[in-house]
Amino acid sequence: MTEPSPLEPPPHLTSAQFRELGKRAVDWVADYLERVERLPVRSPDAPGAGLARLPESPPDDGLGGASDPLGAWDAVFDDLTRVIEPGLTHWQHPSFFGYFPCNASGPAVVGELLSAGLGVQGMLWATSPIATELETRVLDWCAEMFGLPSAFRSSGAGGGVIQGTASEATLCALTAARARAVESDAAQDRCVAYASDQAHSSVLKAAMIAGLARGPDDRERVRLIGTDESGRMRVKMLREAIEADRARGLAPTFVCATMGTTGTGAFDSIDEIAGVVGECAPGAWLHVDGAWAGCALVCPEHRAIAKGIERADSFCTNPHKWLLTNFDCDLFWVRDRAALTRALAITPEYLRNAPTDAGAVVDYRDWQVPLGRRFRALKLWLVIRHYGVEGLRAHIRQHVEWASWIEGRVRADGRFALAAPRALGLVCFRLVAGDAATRTLMDRINASGRAFFSHATAVGRDGEPTMFIRMAIGATRTEFEHVRHAWELVVRTAQEVLG
Ligand SMILES: Cc1ncc(COP(=O)(O)O)c(C=O)c1O
DSSP: OOOOOOOOOOOOOOHHHHHHHHHHHHHHHHHHHHHGGGSOSSOOOOTTHHHHTSOSSOOSSOGGGSSSHHHHTHHHHHHIIIIIGGGOOOTTSTTBOSSSOOOOOHHHHHHHHHHHHHOOOOSSGGGOHHHHHHHHHHHHHHHHHTTOOGGGSTTTTOEEEEESOHHHHHHHHHHHHHHHHHHTTOOGGGEEEEEETTSOHHHHHHHHHTTSOSSTTOOSSEEEEOBOTTSOBOHHHHHHHHHHHHHTTOEEEEEEEEBSOTTTOOBOOHHHHHHHHHHHOTTSEEEEEOTTGGGGGGSGGGGGGGTTGGGOSEEEEOHHHHSSOOSSOEEEEESOHHHHHHHHOOOOGGGOOHHHHTTOSOOGGGGSSSSOOOOTHHHHHHHHHHHHHHHHHHHHHHHHHHHHHHHHHHHHOTTEEESSOOBTTEEEEEETTOHHHHHHHHHHHHHHTSOBOEEEEEEOTTSOEEEEEEEEOOOTTOOHHHHHHHHHHHHHHHHHHHO
């Protein structure tokens, strides 16, 4: 056999070049975060504007092949400002109050960089033992930090795992619920899922993926239970729906309680829902979706929202929404990890290894949809080590305090009304003048670039949906002055809108 003839190797960065560019990139991010406050929060880009700034084809000869690669990379840093920045809505802007903020922090970004640099793929314990064991330990820390039941800890039958998103956590919970129902003799096509009509759309999407719904409007085996004027599930209606389904020979399989709905931040009564599940559908899986509000459990004074969680089968919350950890980071706990892995485990020959075969280790690929997994525990570990539990509590507490201040301003001004009771750091308000005025108010503020809000609707007493503005206080760089200025902007703009 002849040896292969030498080919030109690809132009990898040398160690010295990588150090130089890495430092420049960190400097760029630090500069960006210093000046982000002066940028318009929402991207001014029209559809296609970003595409128009980008070449249609990739370069044949890359920057790495230039005689001076570092100098050639100047073009990349120029493009960050020229091509990328105009198309950014600045989620790290201190006046970003839309959706639920996605808060990054210095320690989390450093963790992300380290994770990328290590480049490990932690699908199995054996593919990087510490990626698994750090995750197990950090999830146990979080369970302690949130006051979760001991059943969710890895020392018992349960345990926690990092998913990319709450949507994936819900899908895994529903998949485990369906598998458990089928194990106990329910026919797969008789499984039914329940959530409130205010639950996140990811519950419906999970039902679509898991084969319980043919599309978002298919209600044959998905029940969206009505809610009260605060947006909480009417538990009596849940009971009636479960009983009716059982009478028709269907199998109530999965119930999702929401801890902090997306629209108004309403808290379903987990305790009462668990009571109904226990009485009327004892084998059904109770999942608690606390994607945003669950982060507030770090503060003991907010734990009333979790009453009854010790009876839930699973719970998820997103540090990427309110705990200083950049996207993506959803924490998902189950009380019976075997029930989850029975639904999701599959071991082809090429993944077999001695510790797995011996049942001596956790393989997190069996707790999630994809096989591969990033080393996400690293960033969460650094966040918790940097801020400490007290630092994380301070983060939540100041936002709740400022939201309460906004709530007071809304109540004190007759032109405005609260659309729902304030929930932690979320205030939902509207102009009494009606939907058109409220929408104009929000559109003008968002177009000004000086603050950013999002909206939702709720069904009013007349049965008609009413639009409202959501102000979710939770961005990392937000200070009280930004909250005050945002409210002054709301009032000034409302004056213009109302004439
Ligand atoms: C209650 C709730 N559940 C789930 C989600 C979806 O979160 P993710 O993007 O992590 O899937 C959201 C998003 O806002 C949410 O508010």
